[in-house]
Each structure stands twice: as structure tokens, then as C-alpha cells.
Amino acid sequence: MSRRWRCICLILPLMFVTGCWDSSEVNDLAIELAWGIDKSPNKKVRISIQSIIPSKISGGQGEGAGGTSKGKPFFVVSGDGINTLDAIQRIQTKLSRQVFRGHRRVIVIGESMARQGIKDVIDTYTRDPNLKLRTDIFIVKGSTAKDFLQVSYPLENIPGLGVLGEYNQLGTLMELGFLNFLLAATSEGKSPSVPAVAIGMNAASQDEGSKKGQPGTDNEGFRIVGTGIFNKELKLLGFVNLEEGRALRWVSGKLKKMTVSTTLPDETGDVSMDIYNLGEKIQPSIHGNKLNIQVTLTGDGAIRENNTNLDLTQVDNIAFLQGELNKHIEETVLHTITKVQKNMGLTCLDSAMSFALKIFDCGNP
Structure with missing residues (x-):
């Protein structure tokens, strides 16, 4: 075969190669890093997202989509719906950019929602190709996921990522929480368990506030407080403390x-x-x-x-x-x-x- 025909054979397939027709520009995306699931008072579920403000993450001083670098480098927006996708659509009506879930690192669940059961909610996540199974999952003990996502954390720009660091300090395996949860939920002889967090770094101040019938005054940061245990119907049964949670993780x-x-x-x-x-x-x-x-x-x-x-x-x-x-x-x-x-x-x-x-x-x- 001549050199001319070789070149034609190499070039001809390129004519059938398609371009990237459905790409999205980064400037058109609202990058979500943390996701919250709560029980809605009027409907079935409340979804909250913690999204970054790029200009404040980078420390830029100029004007832009996120304004100046002053203030929190993240924002939280919520939506109520009869199911997860319905709630997400309601969230999207409040945002000028499309929510991008590919960088999600944390899923947090409010205690009330966990006790009601999350079996129907989890179904959506198993069908979502944009959700990484290496995402970690936590329960917010005594509060809601939305309240947790709104809390500032002094050591991290994005509070949702701070809980990952705290969990790692306990000697646990990171970024496998959601995968392990699904495996335990579908395996015989295993009960799903999820690490539990509580709002506030100072437990004593919250305890003192609760004795007076008022919420604790320490609302900065959060702490790992134990492990939540689920049954096969994915309803929260109760909690074990930190030492007991370590024992369970060692055995497993x-x-x-x-x-x-x-x-x-x-x-x-x-x-x-x-x-x-x-x-x-x-x-x-x-x-x-x-x-x-x-x-x-x-x-x-x-x-x-x-x-x-x-x-x-x-x-x-x-x-x-x-x-x-x-x-x-x-x-x-x-x-x-x-x-x-x-x-x-x-x-x-x-x-x-x-x-x-x-x-x-x-x-x-």
C-alpha cells in the first residue's frame, strides 16, 4: 500500500470522531462538597447542599460571582420535596449555576431522619452515576444535617471536610463509609453502622445549656461522639460511644x-x-x-x-x-x-x- 493510501486510512476515521457536545464549563457549575438529608415537616425529605464560593476559596479580592473574599467561603441552600430528586429540583431554582455532585465528599443525615428510616432515600444514591462510592457518611446526633452544614469550622475553609479529618484522627479508614454502608445493608449477618457527630467542640457547654432547657452556647465546630447502629430496614436503632465504636471497628x-x-x-x-x-x-x-x-x-x-x-x-x-x-x-x-x-x-x-x-x-x- 502506498504512503498516500496509508495517510488516507489514518485520517478517514477521524471524520467519525465526535466532539464533547455535552460539556459544562466550570464557571457554570455550583460545586458541592457536602450533602445533608433531613426529615421535612411538610413533605418527605429536605436536602441541603454545602457549596463552595470559588472567589473566596482562592482568596481573590476582586469582584466576581462570589463577590469579595470576605465572609464564609461556602454557602448552604436547602429544598423540600416528596423525594430526593424533587428536593434537588427545588434547590436548583434557587441557584444560578447547575449543581455538580462529582466532588461530593461527605453525606450527613439528621438524627430524626435516620430514626424515621433512609431506605427510600438511599435508593436514589445507588442509581446516581455522579455519586462516588468512596464518599463518607455521618449522622448528626441531636440536630439536623442543615444545621451541621451551616456551622463554621476554624481549621478548614469548608466545614464539611473538617469532619473527615476528625474521623481520620480516630484511626479509622477514610472515604469508604458509603460503600461499607451499602455492603453491610445488603449482607447477611451484618448491621450498617455510621459514625456520629455533634455540633460544638465543647461538650460541657452544650450539656450545661441542655440542663437549663436551652441549646448549648458552643456552636463553633463539631466533634465525633460515637457510632450510630442501623437495622436492615435502615432505621437508626441507637448510638454507642467513642470507645465502643472503636471496638466495633476493630472487630470488623x-x-x-x-x-x-x-x-x-x-x-x-x-x-x-x-x-x-x-x-x-x-x-x-x-x-x-x-x-x-x-x-x-x-x-x-x-x-x-x-x-x-x-x-x-x-x-x-x-x-x-x-x-x-x-x-x-x-x-x-x-x-x-x-x-x-x-x-x-x-x-x-x-x-x-x-x-x-x-x-x-x-x-x-
């Missing part, structure tokens, strides 16, 4: 590090240890009509604080601390499992549990 393989502190019964003082390289092994077995679950938790540790009279250069003292810390972890995990199974009405299993922690003095790893 969703924890990478943690700190354990305990008071020694026969010594005056307490001890704390950082645990890393966490592992778990779950072995079910049937004995007669009973199902037993053997759970083995493993990890490497470094003693970081020792407020006792024990000399940690002695091997016997290291072994003693290892036994006490193992006992503390075992009691915490068993208490957590019992609480979730019995108090929340989930399937109760007779569990035989064993623990094996490898502990090092931080000075001699």
Missing part, C-alpha cells in the same frame, strides 16, 4: 490504630498504650444448637504513658501490663457486642472471644 477490620488507657487495680496509677498493626480473625463454629463466634484481635503496641510504680525494664512488669490491657480490651468488646445485640434488638450470638496483643515498651520496640 475498619480500624488501623487506637490508644488504650486503663487504671491498674493493684497499682496506684494508670497506663496508656498506642496500638497499631491491628488485625482480627473471626471463626464461627456450631456446637449443638448454638453458634459460637471466636474473635481474635491482634496488634502491636507501645507504652506511651506510665503513671504507676512499675519498672518497665523488667519483663515481668511488661507481661503484667499486657495482661491488664488485654483484659480491659476484652471487657470493652464484650460489653459493646452485648449492648448492640440485646439493647438494640439485633441478632444475639453466644460469643467466645480471645485476645492476643503484642506489647512493646516504647523505648524498646
Whole structure:
């Protein structure tokens, strides 16, 4: 074949290549980073979005779509509807730009909505090609998702992203919350769980306010307060606290590090240890009509604080601390499992549990 015909064969297919006919300019988009779901008083659902103001994120001083750089670099807009898409359409009528969900990082659910059930709402998200399954999901304990999205956070320009950082500090696996939630909801023998957040960084001030019948005065920032447990109908059953939530995540393989502190019964003082390289092994077995679950938790540790009279250069003292810390972890995990199974009405299993922690003095790893 001549060179001329080769060139024609190479150029001819280009005539059938289409262009990008449905593209959207960045300047025409309202970029959403956080999404809120609440119970609507008049209709079925209230959707809120936390969107960035580009000119204020970049720190520009000139006039533009977002005005000057003064003020919050984000805004929150809500819409009520009979379902999610209806609410989104009502939100869109309030915006001059099309909502873009491709950068969504966080989904937050108000407690009232979670207790009512989110099974119908979640259906929309499983069908949305623009929603990343690596999005994280949280429950707002004692408040609404809209209130949460409107709270300022001192360390982050976009408050919705601050909760991701807080969750990571607990040693949890990030950006898999929504995927894990869907997998647990559709798997036998598992109950979906979601980390819980509360508005305000100072728990004491909110508690004092609630005693007087008034909301707390600390409305800046937020904090992780535990884990919300759902049933198979995706209705919130209740909460476990921070320590119990860590225990559940360790057993389910969703924890990478943690700190354990305990008071020694026969010594005056307490001890704390950082645990890393966490592992778990779950072995079910049937004995007669009973199902037993053997759970083995493993990890490497470094003693970081020792407020006792024990000399940690002695091997016997290291072994003693290892036994006490193992006992503390075992009691915490068993208490957590019992609480979730019995108090929340989930399937109760007779569990035989064993623990094996490898502990090092931080000075001699």
C-alpha cells in the first residue's frame, strides 16, 4: 500500500470522531462538597447542599460571582420535596449555576431522619452515576444535617471536610463509609453502622445549656461522639460511644490504630498504650444448637504513658501490663457486642472471644 493510501486510512476515521457536545464549563457549575438529608415537616425529605464560593476559596479580592473574599467561603441552600430528586429540583431554582455532585465528599443525615428510616432515600444514591462510592457518611446526633452544614469550622475553609479529618484522627479508614454502608445493608449477618457527630467542640457547654432547657452556647465546630447502629430496614436503632465504636471497628477490620488507657487495680496509677498493626480473625463454629463466634484481635503496641510504680525494664512488669490491657480490651468488646445485640434488638450470638496483643515498651520496640 502506498504512503498516500496509508495517510488516507489514518485520517478517514477521524471524520467519525465526535466532539464533547455535552460539556459544562466550570464557571457554570455550583460545586458541592457536602450533602445533608433531613426529615421535612411538610413533605418527605429536605436536602441541603454545602457549596463552595470559588472567589473566596482562592482568596481573590476582586469582584466576581462570589463577590469579595470576605465572609464564609461556602454557602448552604436547602429544598423540600416528596423525594430526593424533587428536593434537588427545588434547590436548583434557587441557584444560578447547575449543581455538580462529582466532588461530593461527605453525606450527613439528621438524627430524626435516620430514626424515621433512609431506605427510600438511599435508593436514589445507588442509581446516581455522579455519586462516588468512596464518599463518607455521618449522622448528626441531636440536630439536623442543615444545621451541621451551616456551622463554621476554624481549621478548614469548608466545614464539611473538617469532619473527615476528625474521623481520620480516630484511626479509622477514610472515604469508604458509603460503600461499607451499602455492603453491610445488603449482607447477611451484618448491621450498617455510621459514625456520629455533634455540633460544638465543647461538650460541657452544650450539656450545661441542655440542663437549663436551652441549646448549648458552643456552636463553633463539631466533634465525633460515637457510632450510630442501623437495622436492615435502615432505621437508626441507637448510638454507642467513642470507645465502643472503636471496638466495633476493630472487630470488623475498619480500624488501623487506637490508644488504650486503663487504671491498674493493684497499682496506684494508670497506663496508656498506642496500638497499631491491628488485625482480627473471626471463626464461627456450631456446637449443638448454638453458634459460637471466636474473635481474635491482634496488634502491636507501645507504652506511651506510665503513671504507676512499675519498672518497665523488667519483663515481668511488661507481661503484667499486657495482661491488664488485654483484659480491659476484652471487657470493652464484650460489653459493646452485648449492648448492640440485646439493647438494640439485633441478632444475639453466644460469643467466645480471645485476645492476643503484642506489647512493646516504647523505648524498646
